Each structure stands twice: as structure tokens, then as C-alpha cells.
Amino acid sequence: MQNQVKENYTISGFFVFFLIAVSQKTGIVSNFQSLVVRDAGQDAWISVMLLGLSLHLIIWMVYKMLGYPAKDVIDLHRTIFGNFMGNSLSLLLVGYFFIISLFVFRTYIEIIQVWVFPTTQTWALAAIFICMIYYFVSGGFRVLTGVCFFGFLIPSFLIFFLYFPIRQGDLQNLMPVLNHSFLDLLKASKSSSFIYFGIETLLIYFPFLKLPEKTAKWAHIALHYGTFEYTVLTVVTLMYFCQGLLKHTLWPSLGMTKIIEFTFITRFEYIFIFLWLMVIIPTICIPIWCCTRIMKRVATLKPRLSLPFILATLLIAALMFNERMNIDVFEKFIIEMRFYFIYAYIPFIFIIYVIRAKIGINRK
């Protein structure tokens, strides 16, 4: 039952940093600031920070569940729920990962249509991205890790451009600190929770890491980095926007980059959006890869066969969302779904796993 990954397909454990950090970056170009500010006001950054810190617990659970010996969630499902139930649950995950990649995919196309090419047809953009995704995913997991690596490193320098909104911002906007109730802060955390997600793919690619148990620290460091980045970004956003405007801004981060000007470049947000492709492509590719991986493990379907099928579905599904309203509803759904998956489902199987392990020891 154990399906050991051959060593020449594995990646060195510290690359988990890039795999997690890149998927967490996607939220930067979204409306999370306006969502979080609705409940927590100027204390939004505390909510964002709390949320990031709470995820350490989830990562710890994942590593505990899947380590010793390394396995993926499919094996875990089988041991916990038996073969049939476990496999069905794993197949449900295909849908979950598909929806995640669809969400990232569609939102990026929307950004391009709104900010850069208003007249371009969705299908044309979607089709060229699909080709790209096919090329990367069919390269295997190591190529995907490489894309994550570059997708993290190259756009990372963008954080220095926060200097411009900071220069324009007003520290008074953050005052008074902590005048919201704890419950409000938690509510705000929940509404913006989608920004940190990206750790659930760890459930599938875990056995691809070399010595995964020993390199857990890199996953935590990635989360730390993400938390730091988002907290800084939220603080800067709060300094730059007044809260009333922020609540109705769809892409606050892009709005802030708009003011950046050099002697040879204005409208910096174009560069920002194009560079963002490097973040978006791996974030779509990894869930897609997870889909094909689950199908391979559960239904023994060859990835070469399942991948074109999944991508075709992705293309058609992306074309169905043609209005902002649709995407909005979809976003709300995604936020709920991911929240419960991370904070309910993973602890749930963790508890069952622990109980089973205890019983197993007692029986021996």
C-alpha cells in the first residue's frame, strides 16, 4: 500500500520553503485588505498576524500526521477510513484542488482584463495560460519546484517598492491600537484567511521531500515569512488608504503600486502585474499537479491522460465566470471552503490519526 517515491524524483527538503511561500504570495494582489478592514478597522494587521501564527499549528499537525514514514494524505485516508471510504475522500480532494486553481486562474485573468487589456477575450488569455500550465505540470514535480523557486525569488524584490506608499502614508491611520474586541479581530481573520492558504498541497507532495521530518523548520520559516510580508503589507495599506476608501477598493496593492514613478518608468503596476505571472503560474500548477497525482494514486490514471482532461475542464470552467458578481460569489465560497478545510478538516483527521495511533499502541 505504501507508495514510496523514488529518490531521483524527490526534492531537497528545504525547497518546501519556496513551495509554501509562493502559494502564499498570491493573496497580495487581492482584496484581502478591504475584507479584513471591514471588521477590524485599523487593527487589521493584528488579525493578519494572528492568522499567520495560528497556521503554525496546522503545519505542525500535517508534519506529525504524514511523517514517520513519509506518506501522503491518500495513504492516511486509507488507513483511517478504510480503502473505499478513504479513496472516495481522496477523490473529493481532486475537486477541492481543482477549485483552488480555478480561483487563482480566474482572478488573475480578471486582473489582466481590468488593468491591462480591457478588450481581450477571456478564452484567448485562458488558452495561452493553459498551454503554459500544461508545459510546466507535464515536466514533473521537480520542474514545478523550480518554477516555485524562481516564482518566489524574482518577484520578492517588489517588497522594497513599499517604500513609495510608506513615504506617502500616514502613521496616524493606525491609531488607536487595539480598540476592537477579540471577536472582531477573529472575524476579520476569518474573512481574509484565504491569503495564507497553500499549505494544503503539502498533504499531497509530502513524500516528495527528502527527509521531510527534519526539514519541517523550512515550512515554518516560509509561514513566518508570509506572515511578516502580509503584516507589513497590511500596515502599509492602512497607512496609505483611509478606511472608507479601502473598504471599496478591489485591489489595494495594485492601487499603491500605481504611484511608483521613476525617470524612465511610470505606471509601475504594469510591471507588477506581469511579474506576478511568475507567482500565479506555480500557484495554479501545484494544485493541478496534486489533482493528477491523486488520480494516479487512487484511480491509477496516467497523468498524461488526466492532465489534458483537467486542463480542458479548467478552461471551460474559467470561461463560465464572465462577470465580477460571479467571481465575487465564487470568492466567498472559496474563502469558506478553504477555511473549513484547513481549520476543521485537517485537525479532524489529525485527531482521528492520534486516537488510532494510541489505540494501536495499546493493542500491542
Add this chain to the structure above:
Amino acid sequence: MNSNIHKALREISKSGDFVQKTITVQGKLLHFSYYTSLINHEQFHHDLLSFIQTSNCEIENLDDLKALIPIEGIKVSSDLKQISLSLTKGSIFLQIDPHFNEGLLVDIADLQLGLRKNNNTENEYSVIGPKVGFVENLDTNMNLLRKGMITEKLIFEEHTVGSVSKTRIAIAYIEGITNPQHVNTLRQRLLDLDVDVVFDSSILEQLIADNSKTPFPLLLSTERVDRIKYSLINGEVSLLIDGSPYAISGPVTLFSFLISPEDYYLPWILGSFFRLIRYFGVAVSILGTSAYVAVLTFHYRVIPMDLLGPIIESRINVPFPPLLEVLFLEITIELLREAGSRLPTKVSQTLGIVGGIVLGQAAVQAALTSNILLIIVSLSALASFTTPIYKMSNTIRFLRFPLIFLASLWGGLGIMLGLMFILGHLMRLKSLGMPYIVPLFPFRHKDFSDSFIRSSFSLTSKRFSFTRPLSIKRYSVQKNKDTSDDYDNE
């Protein structure tokens, strides 16, 4: 088996340069068969004929004859196949009259005929450093390498490739440094190869490369002796081919192609600076014109007002969209380059002036292109020639064309898509089974000391880890530099 080899040979070769001569020595008839185009005639007359004709000994059988001739490696043979093969390699076949079923094979091939004696590395020039290059002769090339590395660990492993050309090749590596895995991979690929004629090392390079569906060269080919020495000492395996002045070396990474030997001959600060300039050149060469197309077609808002003025002014009379304008100039430059490399040196210099200056100026005055584009195109053409290895600079020049088309379709997004695609492609490439873009991915921080910059020799005392050498240390670092300042000691 034909007992009369003399006759059989006549029947096998109908070629005009196949000669059969008969001379009489002391009443015996001696028959010679050889290709007159292959043998060394001086050696034939001085070392062979004169000894036989002036000798006083009885020539009764082949052994007597063998003792007479002062040349090594004489074989007695009666195997027709072997004889005819040796003849086509430049041997001479000697028979004594009644015994037509066997004879002597004497190797007096003239391998130097028509070959140049030296090569000035004109295609991979460096101002400082040795200028000796490989030539078309395998023995000379092995001699050049052996002279520079006085060690018995330098191994040449000879094979023959090509069903018609029977080209001699030599796999060179240093025992105890080069990972045997690479030698085995290379040897296996060469032995599995079926090809008729090997014209040049580049053909072999393409045939044994890991992936042929790529514009990138997956093995390094160079005519510089110092470069191959450097590759060998770093644990790579090299391949020398008879008849080609270019040696092949691998496994290599993308970044090996941007290394020039001159980096090591200059102080490391200058060497690093020039290497960075080269990387910048690659970026300009790939992105220059496509960025122009993207910006002027879609994103003119990215240009600040002050800069937009001059650009509009220079383009105001140009009737074409940026894509056509760029393609027109790029193709002109490519034509110039192609014509320049096909024409004799003196003509091509004149052509460069006519094409470059006259055509460019005229194109601007005729309002076919803008001044600014002319600058960008010539800059990016210039930048592409900074790449030290010719094959890689071709690749880099080629890559801009898909990017130009993508830029005209999707602007900056198209360029980014193209770059991502190239990146993904690079990550999938392998050179002799090793990943192509180490030290970036897989990440090897130790190899960074000699990648984008050339660090000082005290930091590059270890070999590259991507070649997986058997011993990682090259030399120990000497600390005998006088860097002490007066300040602490005065």
C-alpha cells in the same frame, strides 16, 4: 577465401588513385598495392624502396622483407578485409611474387597532408592568454592537451565512429577527478551511435546531446586549448574528434557558456565586471526589441511624458506598426550577419560598413524605421556577440524572435509568458544527464563563487559540484599576500 590477393584487390578498388606496382629486386618480383593519395611518398621512397633495393640480403620470404624495412608496426596478413581496410587508411601492401596469398602491411599514411599546423583561436579570441587552438588532427590535439597537463592521470580513450568515415575520436578525462558516470554516459552514447560520416564535432554533439528539441547547445564546443584544460580539471569529460578543430566538453550548465577564459586572466574584480556585462548583454539582446514592441504597441503609458516626446517624434513619419518596423531591422541585421560570415574577410568588412551605416541611415531617412529603434536593434545585436561561445550567441539571437511576436500579441504579458516558457524549458534540459541550470536550480550555493561573478582564486579552490567530481579540492589557498596595512603596526 581468394588465394590471389593481388588480383582481388585490383577488383575491389576501381579507384584511379589505387596503384599496383611491380619491381624486381635480385631476381624476385615484388608487388606493391597502395592508394597514392594517402601514403607519404617521401617515406615510401626513402624508408621503403631504397632499403629494399640496396640491400644485399637474400629476400626469400616475408620475414626477410620485414627485417629489411625500418618501419614499426609491420603486419603479415592474408585477410582480405583487413588488408583493404588498412589500404584505405594509408598502408601499403607488399607481396613477393609467387606467394599471392599473403603479404606485408606497412603503415606509411600521410596524416598531415593538407592540414594546418596551428590555429589561432580566431573565433574565440581573447586579448590576454594563450592563443593556441585545436587543429583538424587528433594526434596534434592530444599532444596539445598532454603538453599542458603533465600527469599520467590524463586518459585518452580512443574509439571509431562513422560507418564510412571511420573517424577516430578520443574521450579525454582525468582519472580520479572526473566522475566515471559521465565517461560511461558519453562512451555509451558514442558506441550506440550509427552515423555514416562525421564531418565535424558539432554533428556528434547534436547526435549525443540529451535532447535535440531545443535551441540551446547542451554540450560546450570550443577551439581553445585552455578552455578544455579548464573543463578537464573541473571534472568534465571532453571529446576530441579527428578532423575537427572543435572539442566538445560536458556536462555543462547554461552559465558555462558565458564564461570566457579571459575572466581568469584578469584580476577577479575586472573579470567579474566583464562577466556581469556579458549577462547584461544577454538580457539586452533577448529583451531589447521585444520590450520596444510591447511598450509602443500596448503600454505607452509606462513611458514618462518627457521620454514619450522624443519617441513619438522619431516615429511620427513611420507608417508601420512597431512589429513590422522591428522585424524589418532585425532581419536586416540577421542578413548582415549571415552575409558577413559567408563572405571572404575583406569583402565582409566593406559589407559591414555598407550594410550597417548606409542601410541604417537610409532606413531612418526614408522613414522606414525610427532612430530609437535603430539604436536598440544595433545595441542588442552587439550585445549578442559578447557571448564567448558562438553556438550560444546564436541561440540568444534566435530567442528574441518568438519574444517579439509574443510582445506584439500580448505586450509585457507576452514577454513574461515567453520568458517563463524559456525558464521552464531550461529547467527540463539536461547535459549528460545533469541538470542544465545549476547552481540556480537545483540550488548549489557553493557553486556561486564562480558563476555570475568570478571570485578571487582563494574562493574558487574547489571544483564545481554539479560535475560531481571524485575529489572536490583543486588547490590549497596560499596566504602569502602582503595585505597588511601600516595603521595597525606603525
